[in-house]
Amino acid sequence: MKRTACFALTLVIACVFVAGLAIGAPAKKIIRLNHTLAPDSHYQMGLEKFAELVKAKTNGAIEVQIFHSSQLGSERDAIEGVTLGTLEATLVSTAPLANFSKKFLVFDLPFIVKDRATAYKALDGELGDQMAASLEPKGIKTLAFWENGFRMLTNSKRPIQKPADVAGLKIRLMENPVHMATFKTLGAAPVPMPFGELFTALQQKTVDGQENPLVIIKTSKFYEVQKHLALTGHFYSPAALLMGQKFFRGLTPDQQKAIQDAAYEARDWERKYCQDLEDSLVSELKAAGMQVTRPDLDAFEKACEPVYKQFEAEIGLDTIKALRGK
Ligand code: EAX
Secondary structure, rough: OOHHHHHHHHHHHHHHHHHHHHHOOOOOEEEEEEEEOOOOOHHHHHHHHHHHHHHOOOOOOOOEEOOOOOOOHHHHHHHHHHHHHOOOEEEEOOOHHOOOOHHHHHHOOOOOOOHHHHHHEEEEEEEHHHHHHHHHHHEEEEEEEEEEEEOOOEEOOOOOOOOHHHHHEEEEEEOOOHHHHHHHOOOOEEEEEHHHHHHHHHHHOOEEEEEEEEHHHHHHHHHEEEEEEEOOOOOOEEEEEEEEEEHHHHHHHHHHHHHHHHHHHHHHHHHHHHHHHHHHHHHHHHHOOOOOOOOOOHHHHHHHHHHHHHHHHHHOHHHHHHHHHH
């Protein structure tokens, strides 16, 4: 009898305690964050850092759940999800954002930035602020600009040395008007396609080639289905860490600050991670069987010049000059 009573009492106390916890403690907030790249990509590494920082800065009140490899959709799907509030956050290349705001187009021009320092300065300064502001009416909060990288051309047909070598190749591109125009100008047949379909398209030879930073060519294993790698660096691809405006506004001021600080800290970490990787990637891709060429970049830049004329009115000459430095 005594033991049963004691057990019942313990049970009651336990129940009261658990109920108290449930009422008293605010529910943990979850940020689901989608990206299209591989689980060992620079995006994933940077995002794991971001998740760690958010957890530490909010004492565990906010958890970032990362979904890699387009698990919750393509970049376009994810951006739309963030605008609708059906997805909390995403890390995307800025190229598909040009379909949501023309302010982004300037970064898509071929050979517009000569080096990373120029890109970082613009993205972390006035131009970046304008790009971010242009997404606000769409319900998107831009937390920071990270790095995707300088894009290099790969294909299964032939080594690329000069612009004429690109003519006739079917090249997969991101859904972006300036990128499409650039490859049309070079005489290629551009095919817009979500990243998630790319490996299979290369494998089945639906397309001859693609262009992406070295780190993606490595971590998405494109070297398995592409023989030729040309170190063109024709586009600089920034990445944007985006969050739903409504979700962000629903956080406490302290939580908002924690997230913003974590986004900047992880940005610096991710950019450095990309730079540190760079040196070893060419030799790793060679070792994996790729044939590497260093094309005549002056000739490429010259061949791409008509694209500037084509988009000058839409982008604005001053904006172009400010970023290009000429
Ligand atoms: O944002 O689609 C692409 O080629 C991008 O480089 C990729 O999704 C990373």
